[in-house]
Amino acid sequence: MRQEGTIAAIATPPGHGGVGIIRISGPDSHAILGRLFLPASPRFAGFRPRTLHRGRACDATGAPLDDVLAVAMPGPRTFTGEDVAEIHCHGGPAVLAAVLDAACARGAQLAGRGEFTRRAFLNGRMDLTQAEAVAEMIAAPAQGGLRLAQARLQGLLGARVAELRACLLDLRAQVCVAVDFPEDEVDCLAPEAFVAECDAVAAGVRGLLSAHQRGRCWQEGALVVLAGHVNAGKSSLMNALLGRRRAIVTDMPGTTRDFIEEPVQLAGLPVRLVDTAGLRDTGDIVEQEGVRISRDLVAQADLVLLVVDAAAGLGHAERELLRHVRDQHASAAQPARPAPSPQSAQSAQSVVPAGRVLVVLNKTDLAGGDGGAAAFQCPQEVEGCPCVGVSALRGLGVDELAVAARAMVLAGLGGAGSGGEPESGDIAPNLRQAQVLRRALDELDALMADVRAGVPYDLCSVRLDGACAVLSEITGETTPAEVLEHIFSSFCIGK
Incomplete structure (x- = not known):
């Protein structure tokens, strides 16, 4: 990645917005700004540091591109530690692209991912922990x-x-x-x-x-896995927790053959919610692979929501899953570990701690007979695991489930204080x-x-x-160069 020269990039998110910003950093940034900026005021006598000036951004031929605000900020008291300039345009993709092209035509180079923050780190404006932040x-x-x-x-x-x-x-x-x-x-x-x-x-x-x-979990999102027998209502429960139809729901067993992951907040806790293939013995090779991946994901999860048909109760597959979780935990060498994503399921070495299963008795509206869900008596525990009753189809008990899931995840991670949520300065x-x-x-x-x-x-x-x-x-004092490349290449362009 370049450490010299002048770079430019769009610093605001892609798409349409009220305002978009072009950021320029490097020794020629102020000169480039002066060549593409036409001031609106006849009294303009040059850029005053850190002061917005109104005018027009012009292309290489002098044709106006947009009515803008421009600011020049001299180094080293800038984000990158270099001379920096910004052009505040209307936030349309075409406008921003045209102004960026004009900056590049006057000597700037397109910035790479994280190049502004990397320059801030290399110029001593922040250490590596601050750059990552x-x-x-x-x-x-x-x-x-x-x-x-x-x-x-x-x-x-x-x-x-x-x-x-x-x-x-x-x-x-x-x-x-x-x-x-x-x-x-x-x-x-x-x-x-x-x-x-x-x-x-x-x-x-x-x-x-x-x-x-x-x-x-507050930084990456806790991994919460929906598991259970086919047709227990896992996909319906996922849709209910998401508040939209994401997973396909049918009466045909084995509809879900691969995992589906979606981000969601459960009572304010960021979660990576994963719907998995139903647990059952099958001769279908594809479904067998789905069941195997389901077990791998269960082994990684911060919390397993074991979805059970309330009328049928725990069957052989569910009891086997509970034994699998406890056996895996008993043989685990390191209880503290980073949270993997489902994409790395097959290489995971971590397992669910004992007690990290919440049994969700679904279809309580059917199990309650003529009295519906109100007549269903949900036990506090099933096989030593806490239990919550819901009707995913009707949305009953879903909020209570979210609160219980949040509490169990935070308890498992040692959360303390106000519900385990970080406070300022933590x-x-x-x-x-x-x-x-x-x-x-x-x-x-x-x-x-x-x-x-x-x-x-x-x-x-x-x-x-x-x-x-x-x-x-x-x-970052002795961090290998390849690690720095990996860190800054994960940044967005313009930051």
Whole structure:
């Protein structure tokens, strides 16, 4: 990705809107703006910094393109740290494309994905956690995720990581003294004190990992999987939760053969809701594959909604699914893990924790006989799992189901406070940052094991340096170039 030259891009979302913005950044941005901007005021004597000026944007021949507002912002006190110019046009695709073409005709180059934010990072305007937070602010699925992104954008996570790294650097200095002056009359770092200081940093890392687990669903959306026997009403329930017809509903068994994923909010909690193929023995090869994928998704889910026909009750397939979930959990090696998407179902290694199943007794209006849903008595538990009664077809009990599902997801992730929803200033690393933190924790655990085993301090310092270097990857001080490319290539163009 370029680090020099002047770049330009449309900074507002595609489509039609009242206002659209062309952003230009680089050493020639103000000159380019001056060449394509025709001021409306005869008293115009040049751009005043950070002041909107009205005029017309013109093409290379001088023909007017649009009535605009333009602003020039000198670096380094800009988003990118460079000279920046913006042109505020009417928000039509044709208008924006014409003005962008005019900027490029006068010397600007089309910006790549995330190139503005990458320049801000490279020019020291923000660390890598803040740069990632820019994209996360835009993509936040709910207010909880927005608060977490805001905290990272303010630099709170970077500051916390810097504190932990400073503790390790101080420990490194003490180790150097102990190694370089072993016979001098200086305080030597005792192994117990060495381990205690390492453990304090490790506790801080574990705290950040716990925060990631609690905040993950607010940033990425919790994975909630609808499972159950064919014709139990899973697709109808999905449509009811979405508030629109998304899944095909018929009386024919096996209608749903592949999973369907849709984003939705359950009582304010962002969720990736997945409808899966019905569980049953079948000779159809395609349906068999659908059932296998269903089981894989169940193994990944933050919550399984086990949909059961209220009149029929739990059958063999449902009981087998419950046993499958519990057996998988018993053999799980790591209960804390990142949330995979259904697209990576076959490679998932995580499983549903015990008790992460909510039994949904559907078709209560039919099971209640002549009295309908009002006459149906829903048990509090079924096979040790909490239970909710609904009629997906009539929309009865769906709101209560959403509230119960939200509570179970947050309880499983260790949510606390106001219903588990993040508050202003809460710090929670994203998935990449959590993966780096796990590597740092591995280094610290190995370091403490070496110290307890009596390994010489000069050898222990290698692992200490390794832990410091890993933590530096979070804020971008030592992040590999390929990781930076991956991060910024996921941004939208214009940001």
